[in-house]
Amino acid sequence: MSDDSLFREVDEEVRQEQFKKLWARYGKFVIGLAILVILVVAGVEGWRYWQNKQSETAGDAFFSASKLAASGKAAEAVQQFESIDKTGFADLGRMRAAAAVAAEGKIDEAVKLYDAVAADATVDATMRDLARVRAAAALANSASFADIETRLKDFVGPVSPWRHVAREILASVQYRLKDYAGADKQVQAILADPATPAPLRQRALIMSQLLQPMVTSQ
Helix, strand or coil, X not given: CCHHHHHHHHHXXXXXXXXXXXXXXHHHHXXXXXXXXXXXXXXXXXXXXXXXXXXXXXXXXXXXXXXXXXXCCHHHHHHHHHHCCCCCHHHHXXXXXXXXXXXXXXXXXXXHHHHHHHHCCCCCXXXXXXXXXXXXXXXXXXXXXXXXXXXXXXXXXXXXXXXXXXXXXXXXXXXXXXXXXXXXXXXXXXHHCCCCCHHHHHHHHHHHHHHHHHHHHC
16 A cells, blocks of 8 residues: 555544544534524425415405406405405405495495505505595595595695696596686696696596686686
8 A cells, every 4th residue: 555545544534533523522413403494494485385375365365356346246345355364465455345335336435444544554655545545536526625635635746646636636526516716727737747647638638628618707
């Protein structure tokens, strides 16, 4: 046997002996760490699976309730929407429930549902704002201008993304109350805003033409 072979064999035996000592000292910790990693990975995957199943279940319930609402079964739809407990789907379900109730002409009940969403701090801020705007729209044919104005006061500013629809709602209320000059002011603000969406701008043009003789005669 050459000297090199002898040295390699000795080094190998030394390494094996060192490994045995290290394993005897730290083996339990290594095994424990490996088990912990496996448990963590399994837990994460299990959580993801559970979340996905919850989302699937909530999604199925949401679309089932939507079909009930579309077929005119508002009461059944509301019950199913309210049974959804998955965040996001549940909030959207509450909004659809309110819309279903409003479609049946139960405005006060619908507004209560919208107001509940708007007041819920756990709901996404955009959806809370949408709930406030929809509540105002639902009341446009019955509430006083002061009530609607109070509900929409945070949405008529020049940078609010809701300003276009808020102005349209205010204009419709003022038109109903025969405040044609006030309605025209809202309509002209809609038309003067370069960011007004095309469909809303088209409606504003029609309303402006309708208002002009009434404003002149006031």
